[in-house]
Amino acid sequence: MRSDRPDFLLDPLERSSEIMFGLIMALTFTCTVSVVASENDVRTMLAAALSCNVAWGLVDGAMYVLAEVVTRQRKRSLATAIRESSPEEARRLLVENLPDGAKRVFDDEHLDRLSQAIRDMPLAADGVAPTWEDLRGAGAIFLLVFLSTFPVALPFLLFSDVSVALRTSNAIAIASLFLVGAGLGRHMSWPHPWAIGLAVAVLGAILVGVTIALGG
Numbered sequence: 219m220r221s222d223r224p225d226f227l228l229d230p231l232e233r234s235s236e237i238m239f240g241l242i243m244a245l246t247f248t249c250t251v252s253v254v255a256s257e258n259d260v261r262t263m264l265a266a267a268l269s270c271n272v273a274w275g276l277v278d279g280a281m282y283v284l285a286e287v288v289t290r291q292r293k294r295s296l297a298t299a300i301r302e303s304s305p306e307e308a309r310r311l312l313v314e315n316l317p318d319g320a321k322r323v324f325d326d327e328h329l330d331r332l333s334q335a336i337r338d339m340p341l342a343a344d345g346v347a348p349t350w351e352d353l354r355g356a357g358a359i360f361l362l363v364f365l366s367t368f369p370v371a372l373p374f375l376l377f378s379d380v381s382v383a384l385r386t387s388n389a390i391a392i393a394s395l396f397l398v399g400a401g402l403g404r405h406m407s408w409p410h411p412w413a414i415g416l417a418v419a420v421l422g423a424i425l426v427g428v429t430i431a432l433g434g
Contacts, residue, residue, distance in 0.1 A: 228358055230402065232359075233362060234398045234401060236362040237366050238398055238422060239366075240271055240274075240362060240367055241366050241391050241398075241422065242422055244371060245370060245391050247264075248267065248374070249384075249388070249426055260374055264375075267367055268364075268367055274363055275359065275362075278360070279357065279360045282356050287346050297341060298341070301336065308330075309330070312333060313329070369390050369394060370387050373386035374387065391422075392423070395418050396416065396419045397415065399411075399416070
């Protein structure tokens with residue numbers, strides 16, 4: 219995950235992943251609604267779906283903060299190692315931490331200049347403790363997972379006929395997955411974003427089926 223977020227707390231992939239996760243978690247509950255017998259059972263199912271997404275939203279948010287802290291610490295450790303290493307060792311460390319193929323682009327002179335720039339750069343005094351931006355990102359993740367439950371659950375509150383509510387709920391969920399996938403396609407500059415949307419919708423349906431089959 220990125221630590222520098224000048225425009226958004228989460229990048230498009232992170233936002234899409236969290237929405238998809240919330241939708242799939244909600245679907246694992248609503249797709250079993252055909253086995254319930256009464257309105258009270260339906261409401262119990264909806265409460266369980268909401269509680270589950272609240273719990274997983276909190277877990278995902280906490281893991282996001284942990285990932286940000288670990289990423290900053292790894293960068294800090296790399297900078298410290300480069301400062302304390304010989305030129306040859308510094309080159310090796312840089313090549314290992316640069317994208318694949320960097321060795322073909324950067325020669326020793328480039329790597330030496332980069333390592334010297336790192337040596338000259340002051341280390342942040344505030345360390346790697348969680349920041350306000352980390353907490354805001356975790357809050358955004360929680361809201362995405364939590365709020366994605368409502369479009370799928372809403373039909374069960376609006377329609378007394380469970381079968382109609384279930385069909386409407388499934389249609390909303392599939393449409394939402396399609397839109398999320400199409401958004402990812404545009405982010406990827408894919409020539410046909412709708413194809414990515416379709417693939418995400420199909421993948422979501424498969425994951426829901428597997429989750430239900432495994433007792434999720």
